[in-house]
Amino acid sequence: MKPRYISSLDQIDGFGVHAPGDLSKITDTFAFRANEYYLSLINWQDTADPIRRLIIPCPEELEAWGRLDPSSEGSYTVSPGLQHKYRETALLLVSDLCGGLCRYCFRKRLFIKDGREVKKDVSAGLAYIREHPEITNVLLTGGDPLILPTGQLRGIIGELRRIDHVRIIRIGSKMPAFDPYRIVDDPSLLDLIREYSTEEKRIYIMAQFNHPRELSEIARQAIGLLQDAGAVIMNQTPLIRGINDDPEVLALLFKELSFIGVAPYYVFQCRPTVGNKTYAVPVEESYQIFEQARGSCSGLAKRARFVISHATGKIEVVGRTPEYTFFKYNQAADPANIGRFMVYKSNPEAYWFDDYTELVDEGQILE
Secondary structure, eight states: OOOOEEOSGGGSTTHHHHOOSOOHHHHHHSOOOEEHHHHTTOOTTOTTOHHHHHHSOOGGGGSOOOBSSTTOGGGGEEETTEEEEETTEEEEEOOSOOSSOOTTOTTGGGGSTTOOOOOSOOHHHHHHHHTOTTOOEEEEESSOGGGSOHHHHHHHHHHHHTSTTOOEEEEEEOHHHHOTHHHHTOHHHHHHHHHHOOSSSOEEEEEOOOSGGGOOHHHHHHHHHHHHTTOEEEEEEEEOTTTTOSHHHHHHHHHHHHHTTOEEEEEEEOOOBTTOGGGOOOHHHHHHHHHHHHTTSOTTTTOOEEEEEETTEEEEEEEEOSSEEEEEEEEESSGGGTTOEEEEEOOTTOSSGGGOOOEEEEEOOOO
16 A cells, blocks of 8 residues: 655645644745655544644744754765764765654755755765775665665665675664555565675664554554564654653653564654754753653663764763763764763753753763
């Protein structure tokens, strides 16, 4: 079954009955996109339904807040469509479409006119990767790579597999949640995974399930097929107000993922992107929710780390007291910062690492 894709709220049957007024000002600014399958997961009688909140615009998105590139991805763009922020990992932006547009998307600039940076011709990015043997991991992202035709995706992955030093190919995708039929109904995609995810060079699918209700029967089937084809499935999600900011909901997500062999990887602090204020939770509240969720999980379900994907690196929130919040660079653009530990005076109003201004102590891993 191929779900019909929808780019206008007027195309949703009966939506006007459940709409909170004219949303055209929001969709004129921030694009809307969904499909019939994903919309079928919504309980339209519940105005606070988390799936609805994830995909349907809300008036609060026009509140002035944030930046279009909060993690300064532009400063790490070294070739058209190619970012090289971390020594071992390159990001190749291969798509400017998704199966749906998350309202809190941190790359919504890609879907705004004149704000696009995805290049359909990835030859320059591939050339850069060939010339940098330190790159062992390549993340295909966008947009969503799995929305590309399988033949086009095969061409990109095939070229990467001809580069000896690229050992891991990651595909960042929300298609297992947004449109699992893309996987279930395309044997050629599974053949592609089966061919190029080898014992020595795996393909990782970096899935994005944000709420346990997205793990429908067909979504679980899609995950199983990818696993059977040899892909390793990881999950990452931002922590979003009104979607998964309840410890019980987040814990259930971790548990259900672990039950089907999907490793919870990162939980991200919601980035301060334009339009995202209504979806953001303060850092210290987010950390409390995250730790409460982990507290009711088995070891396999509690493997996720809570991080801030900052311009300088992935800064993990590792603890707090009533007075202080503790951070550590889990990954860093400057390798010298990896493992750097920082103690800041608590700021319950902080939404981003930059909101912490009183550094109390810091240290490096001893060599």
